[in-house]
Amino acid sequence: MARTSQTDVAVLAVLSVRPMTGYAVREAIRDQLGHFWSESFGQIYPTLARLHSADFISKADDGWALTEAGRSRLIEMLQTDDAPAPPRNPVLLRLFFGSALGTEASRRLIEETRARALAQLERFATIRAELDAEDEYAEHQLYWSITVSAGEHSARATVAWADESLAALASVPSNHG
Amino acid sequence: MARTSQTDVAVLAVLSVRPMTGYAVREAIRDQLGHFWSESFGQIYPTLARLHSADFISKADDGWALTEAGRSRLIEMLQTDDAPAPPRNPVLLRLFFGSALGTEASRRLIEETRARALAQLERFATIRAELDAEDEYAEHQLYWSITVSAGEHSARATVAWADESLAALASVPSNHG
DNA sequence: TCATTCATGTAAGTGGTTACATGATTCA
DNA sequence: TGAATCATGTAACCACTTACATGAATGA
Numbered sequence: 001m002a003r004t005s006q007t008d009v010a011v012l013a014v015l016s017v018r019p020m021t022g023y024a025v026r027e028a029i030r031d032q033l034g035h036f037w038s039e040s041f042g043q044i045y046p047t048l049a050r051l052h053s054a055d056f057i058s059k060a061d062d063g064w065a066l067t068e069a070g071r072s073r074l075i076e077m078l079q080t081d082d083a084p085a086p087p088r089n090p091v092l093l094r095l096f097f098g099s100a101l102g103t104e105a106s107r108r109l110i111e112e113t114r115a116r117a118l119a120q121l122e123r124f125a126t127i128r129a130e131l132d133a134e135d136e137y138a139e140h141q142l143y144w145s146i147t148v149s150a151g152e153h154s155a156r157a158t159v160a161w162a163d164e165s166l167a168a169l170a171s172v173p174s175n176h177g
Numbered sequence: 178m179a180r181t182s183q184t185d186v187a188v189l190a191v192l193s194v195r196p197m198t199g200y201a202v203r204e205a206i207r208d209q210l211g212h213f214w215s216e217s218f219g220q221i222y223p224t225l226a227r228l229h230s231a232d233f234i235s236k237a238d239d240g241w242a243l244t245e246a247g248r249s250r251l252i253e254m255l256q257t258d259d260a261p262a263p264p265r266n267p268v269l270l271r272l273f274f275g276s277a278l279g280t281e282a283s284r285r286l287i288e289e290t291r292a293r294a295l296a297q298l299e300r301f302a303t304i305r306a307e308l309d310a311e312d313e314y315a316e317h318q319l320y321w322s323i324t325v326s327a328g329e330h331s332a333r334a335t336v337a338w339a340d341e342s343l344a345a346l347a348s349v350p351s352n353h354g
Numbered sequence: 355t356c357a358t359t360c361a362t363g364t365a366a367g368t369g370g371t372t373a374c375a376t377g378a379t380t381c382a
Numbered sequence: 383t384g385a386a387t388c389a390t391g392t393a394a395c396c397a398c399t400t401a402c403a404t405g406a407a408t409g410a
Contacts, residue, residue, distance in 0.1 A: 198360085199362065200359095200360055200362080219365095221362095222362060225362095
């Protein structure tokens with residue numbers, strides 16, 4: 001019931017794969033969850049301390065390990081889908097006011113967005129290659145692949161949108177340019 | 178240079194279309210920018226007060242109006258694209274740990290996401306219809322259409338991803354179900 | 355006259371970021 | 383021996399949300 005911090009979910013979840021230090025938790029979040037999640041540095045240690053005092057994790061030789069209570073708690077939190085975050089897309093905010101921003105700047109903004117999406121697609125290709133080579137975490141592979149696929153679909157949609165929008169913008173006279 | 182609050186951008190931007198009260202600013206953000214932006218209620222009035230004391234807006238008969246300084250400030254802020262927000266997608270966070278969450282719950286999560294995307298597509302169809310009927314804000318129409326298009330591409334990508342992922346999930350045995 | 359909408363605000367709290375600070379270990 | 387990486391933490395701050403509070407105007 002209680003609105004739980006998403007940080008708790010992320011930290012418990014990475015510890016559910018294997019025990020590790022706070023430093024390694026940070027790296028796992030950045031390297032494995034990086035394309036759909038982030039935690040700021042200064043948040044991980046306080047969270048670990050809190051989870052420890054609540055007996056959801058305990059100290060082991062190789063860092064922090066989930067306790068039984070921690071595993072139950074994690075599953076409970078995974079099943080609780082909190083309300084979707086209110087949208088905040090600064091690129092669209094700017095484009096909505098494109099007539100104030102100017103044609104040229106708008107066009108540039110779309111092209112930057114397109115370039116970012118293409119860069120993401122390259123990253124996803126790398127991740128996919130690593131994923132296919134992996135076999136230590138077989139039970140996870142399908143789900144990991146599903147999250148990568150979400151990123152790919154999203155990035156491809158962004159590229160298609162950008163191309164369409166640039167074509168539409170090309171047909172109007174430039175201002176503020 | 179100074180990292181400017183995105184709330185300032187949003188508020189100044191809606192006031193750039195026409196002067197209005199704080200209450201109307203709130204409604205404009207909810208109704209016109211709602212599919213890519215949100216501001217919480219308790220933030221609009223303090224922001225207006227601050228913008229006023231900085232002489233970016235002034236009181237007019239019909240509410241708050243941009244000053245000349247305010248219009249310059251807006252354009253300056255529109256041109257400053259701040260770093261993209263770190264991603265935080267709670268659905269993907271949960272799916273990444275799908276083997277802990279369970280097959281059935283994962284499937285449900287994807288179906289809910291798919292349903293939300295379909296609902297969004299319907300909303301976009303309505304918005305498009307209104308947009309085509311509109312002719313008071315001709316200069317804005319192209320840009321408004323571009324933001325709706327972004328939403329449409331994104332929602333369609335979500336549906337396609339969901340269908341693919343549900344098909345992939347259908348072929349694995351159920352657990353925790 | 356009573357409910358609803360319009361309108362403006364405040365206070366407390368949360369979640370999160372950034373910057374700072376410290377020290378051990380590894381390895382070139 | 384000196385740089386980079388591993389490792390753990392704190393303090394100050396910021397943006398934003400939620401809940402609360404008030405009152406005027408509108409319209410059934």
